[in-house]
Amino acid sequence: MVRPVKRRNSSVAYTKYLIEAIKYIRHQKQIPNVDRISRYMNREYGLSDQFVEKHLHYAVKDSIIHSYMAVGKKGSMTGVEQEGFKIPEDEEETRGDHDWYCFECHTAGEVLPCSDCWRVFHPSCTLEEWTGPKFTCSICKASRKKKKIKRRMLNTLLGYTIQRMKEKTKELHKIGHREEEKKFEKFFVYKTMDLNHIEMRVDHHKYKTLEEFMADIQLIYHNVYLIYGEEKKGMVDLAQILVTDCKYDIEEMRQCKNCYYMSNAKPKDWFCQPCNPPHELVYAKLKGYCHWPAKVIRYVADKYDCRFFGAPHQRALIPKDMIKPIETNIKTLTVKRSAGFVKACEELAKHQRLLAEKHYTDDNSDSDESPADSDQGPEKMEMGGLEEDEEGEDSSPLEVSSTSVSPMKKRICLKAPTPEDNNLVTSSEDKIPKVTMLNASSQTITKLTKSQSIQTDQEPKPDSTSAKLDPAQPIQCSPDASDAKSGEDEAPVLTPNNGATEGKSSEMSCNCDEKYEKVISDLKAKMEKNHQDDKEKALEELSDRLQKDFEEDKQQAVSRAMANMNREIERTKQTTEEKCKKEYMEEMKKLAAKHKDAISATKKKQWCYNCEEEAMYHCCWNTSYCSVKCQQEHWHKEHKRVCRRKR
Known part of the structure; x- marks a missing residue:
């Protein structure tokens, strides 16, 4: 039975609060001790001292926060040794081979480590059996x-x-x-x-x-x-x-992987292409519309998940009683022959035609490839050509052998003949068969035997043409001309096509070694030049592609930065507007109250009837004066005729 283990004890959220508290206290040039951390947590998050001490102990136990002994250097704690806490900066924590938090609920506690991956789960968070010797999570089981x-x-x-x-x-x-x-x-x-x-x-x-x-x-x-x-x-x-x-x-x-591919790739007439296995075709009626041809994607309880023919190929859940088989006579359905319905019927007809042409089997391998995908990649095509060349070499009409070296058994690829190959002739004007070369991309060049000389039989007539070689008779080359001279009856000869033996021919030496070396050196130079050209071309293409990718990444980075900046500006603008509006409303309220108080105070005062200054002397019910002078002026002017003061 798998025993749950406790990878971590501390809560993620409270550990974050503790890290923020320690950073804040250290920023204040103080030692982050328990008292300061508790005051910060109580002030910012309303947590009690006991609660903070408990989670601080858990964080230290999990090695997320380290404790150390420090001596105070200022204030009342000068010279006093106290326990401080710090965040590990350079030390690399022992991570272990499994995660610390449950992959399902993302919290700490007693968890079950998976035997095949790094994930862990609480016993209550997994539906898999864990009473056996090993625990395997649902993700690993599904991947198998x-x-x-x-x-x-x-x-x-x-x-x-x-x-x-x-x-x-x-x-x-x-x-x-x-x-x-x-x-x-x-x-x-x-x-x-x-x-x-x-x-x-x-x-x-x-x-x-x-x-x-x-x-x-x-x-x-x-x-x-x-x-x-x-x-x-x-x-x-x-x-x-x-x-x-x-x-x-x-x-x-x-x-349906075919539907998913087609709906994203969207080739021409993509909705008409039949899937494997093909979908059921029906006439489906959506509320407010007439019956419409559609494919049944899946069955959900008593409803059909249908995708309709005709752009934009919408999907809907249709009740079972609103579905008619595709064989239903369209005349019995109440349909409106609009342009969209006609186009949908055309798509349906094309789909049915393609469906009839295609034969389906239960073999999954036929449906596992996308239309644009093929198993015959360039590498496989090249290997196929190589095998063909190797098979064709076995029936080569000419084999080169030596009296001292065993016949060559290694198969090599034939290369296209070069103009230099056609210029190689023997001293008796007989053309030598073209040299078999290795393809530089797949084989290495075969070393030629040193100091080879070929003895050829000449015709008695001076103007005789070249002897025809028998494809079944191999040409044998002696390793040295001196050896051929000492043992003429053992030296290899060329036999004509008719099989008749000619007389003894005079020995003629050839300069094959020099010509072969020249051909090989020319071929090597040509291959090196082609390789250099291909290399430069590949580097140039790679440079262009990298430059293009860099420009795209740069443009995306600039776009993201501009979008972030615009969002930040908009957010700042909105915040500033709200703040200004709030301050404006508060100021207006203050001004209104002040104005009201001023009006009230003004109403409570009396004013001079003559000059409208604040009055000191009362005359009658609605008349007051600020001075005796104003009273006399107004009295003689008009007030003595209307004054209601009792005399």
């Missing part, structure tokens, strides 16, 4: 299942998936490069993963099963959750969307 899609086809389909994910979740490209991730990645992330790395694996056809791809996507979510925690509307939600989309796409591949 028989592959239903060949690797080349699988990675082609995953290429479309990863491109769509990169377009939808652009922010996840920056995982591992932000300041937030650099702070916590080395403490909590066991194995890094991002979309760019997944895309590189897809390009190199590394994935063998869909489960491996899904596991890498889940690893991205695992890492993002550990770094960012449970923040809302942030990176964690973005990673969750990534996992959801990935599950949907993988389910679509399992449902």
Whole structure:
């Protein structure tokens, strides 16, 4: 029985708080002791001292935070030895061979380590059996299942998936490069993963099963959750969307890989191409529309998941009672023969024609390759040509042998004859057969025997033509002319085609060695020149491609930087506007209150009827004056006739 082990004790979230507290206290040029850390945690997060001490002990036990003894150098703690805490900077932590946190719930505790990979799971988080001698996680078990899609086809389909994910979740490209991730990645992330790395694996056809791809996507979510925690509307939600989309796409591949490929590659008449196995064809009626030809992608309970003929090839779940077989007479259906319906029927007819032409078998190998994919790659074609050349060499009409060397048994590839080969003739004007050369790309040049001389039989007539060689009779070359002179009856001779033996011919020496060396040196120079040209051309193409990739990456980086800057400017602008608006409203409230108070104070005062200054002397019910002078002026002017003051 597998016993659960405790890889870590501390909580990820509280350990992050402790790391932030230690960094803040060290920034203040102080020793991060328990009291200072507890005050910071209580002030920022409202955590009690006992709670902080417990999690600080766990973090020290997990080697995420190190404790040390320090002596105070200022204030009341001068010369006092106290326990301080620090974050390990240069020390490399012993990572072990398994992750620290459950791959399912992303928390610490007692976990079951998988015997085949680095993942760990809580006993309550896995459905796999773990009472045996070994525990194997569900991801490893799923990866062992028989592959239903060949690797080349699988990675082609995953290429479309990863491109769509990169377009939808652009922010996840920056995982591992932000300041937030650099702070916590080395403490909590066991194995890094991002979309760019997944895309590189897809390009190199590394994935063998869909489960491996899904596991890498889940690893991205695992890492993002550990770094960012449970923040809302942030990176964690973005990673969750990534996992959801990935599950949907993988389910679509399992449902029908041909449909998935065609809907992404979109060749001409892609919807008319039949799948293997072919889909059921029906007339489906969506609410508000007439019956329409469609393919049944899958069956969901009592509903049909249909994809309709005719652009834009939409999908919908149709109730069973709204489905009619494709053999139904269209005249019995209430249809509106619009341009879209006519085009859909044309697609249906073309699909049925292609379906009738194609014969299907249950052999999966016929359906595991994409239309643009072929097993006969350039390498296999070259190897096929090499084998043909090797087989053809066995029936060569001429073999070269020596009296001192055994016949050559190694097969070599014939090279196209060069003009120099045609210029080689013997001293008796007999043409020598063309020299067999090795293909420089596959074989090494065979060494020729030194000081070879060929004795040929000449005709009695001076103007005799060259003797015809018998294809079945090999030519034998003596290693030395002196040996041939001493043993003439043992020397090899050329026999004519008719099999009659000629008389003894005079010995004629040839300069084959020099000519062979000249041919080989010319061939070597030509090969070196071609190799140099090919090398320069390849380097130039590689340089251009790298320059192009660099420009694309540069443009993408600039675009991302501009987008980030625009978002930051927009966010700052919005924040500033809200702040200014808030300050404006507060100032307006203050001014309104002040204005109201001023009006109230003004109303409570009395004013001179004559000059409108503040009054001091009351005359009658609505008349007051600021001075005696104003009272006399107004009295003589008009007030004495209307004054209501009792005399």
